[in-house]
Each structure stands twice: as C-alpha cells, then as structure tokens.
Amino acid sequence: MKRHSIWLKILRYLWVAPISLGCTPLAALAWATGGHFALHSGVLEIWGGYIGKRLQQGLPMFGRVNAFTLGHVVIGMSPAHLAASRVHERVHVAQFERWGVLFPLVYVIAGWRAQRRGGHAYWDNPYEIAARQAAAQVQQIDLYSLQCDGETKE
Numbered sequence: 001m002k003r004h005s006i007w008l009k010i011l012r013y014l015w016v017a018p019i020s021l022g023c024t025p026l027a028a029l030a031w032a033t034g035g036h037f038a039l040h041s042g043v044l045e046i047w048g049g050y051i052g053k054r055l056q057q058g059l060p061m062f063g064r065v066n067a068f069t070l071g072h073v074v075i076g077m078s079p080a081h082l083a084a085s086r087v088h089e090r091v092h093v094a095q096f097e098r099w100g101v102l103f104p105l106v107y108v109i110a111g112w113r114a115q116r117r118g119g120h121a122y123w124d125n126p127y128e129i130a131a132r133q134a135a136a137q138v139q140q141i142d143l144y145s146l147q148c149d150g151e152t153k154e
C-alpha cells in the first residue's frame, strides 16, 4: 500500500470518527445482553443481544432491518444477517467515508427529495439504490461463478 493511500484511509476513518466512536458503546451493550462483536474488513460489526432484538422489533422510520450502518460500525440482528447484507452495508460505509459526519443529514435530505418526487424515502433514496445495485451485482457474479463451477464439474 502506498504511503498516501494509508493517509487517505486514516483520514476516511477520522472524517467519520465522531459517529463511529459514538456508536462503539453499542458493542458493550450487545455483549452485556448476550450479543457479540468483531472487526470485519476494517468495520466493527455488532450483533445479537439487545441490538438484535431492537433491530428485529424495528427502528423508527425504517421498520425491521437486518443490519444498519453507523460510520465504521454496522449493527445486525445476527451474524447471518450481517453476512447476507455485508456488500449492501459496505456501500453505506463508503458513503459515510465520502460524506463523513454529514452523511446522516445528506441521507435524510435525499430521502425527503425522493418523497417530493412521489417516491419512497427509503426505497427511492439514491444511497439505498446504490447499495442495492452493488449487492445485486455481487449476487449475479456469485450465480455466474456457481454456473461456471457446475460446468467445470460436469
């Protein structure tokens, strides 16, 4: 890794740090209530316990969610839910890295603009569309790989 890219990566973490660090106590909350946490590809993933139950019950404005990104912290119902939504949530991590602490505001404004156009604040939010498209592309690649593997084995 080149020296300037290391500094760029550090700056991306610092730019989002107020949100990421503010959410790290969620790891203790999850752990104290039967959940767990781990670092995965530079992101703190937290699941289960009170966090998992709360996500299952639903968040205001979002309803029931499998996983939710807060800077370099991703909370999820379970490890399976985190794994299934990892590509989608990593797009949100990249969006946080781009916009920093402003991203929650930018996200809400984008949802509001989508609603003003007659769409849905979540489903028609361009940041959600980008995350869904990235996840769909990976699924297509996975399906293609399975097909190729099948041809090889036959």
Ligand SMILES: [Zn+2]
Binding pocket: 088, 092, 127, 128, 131
């Ligand atoms: Zn999303």
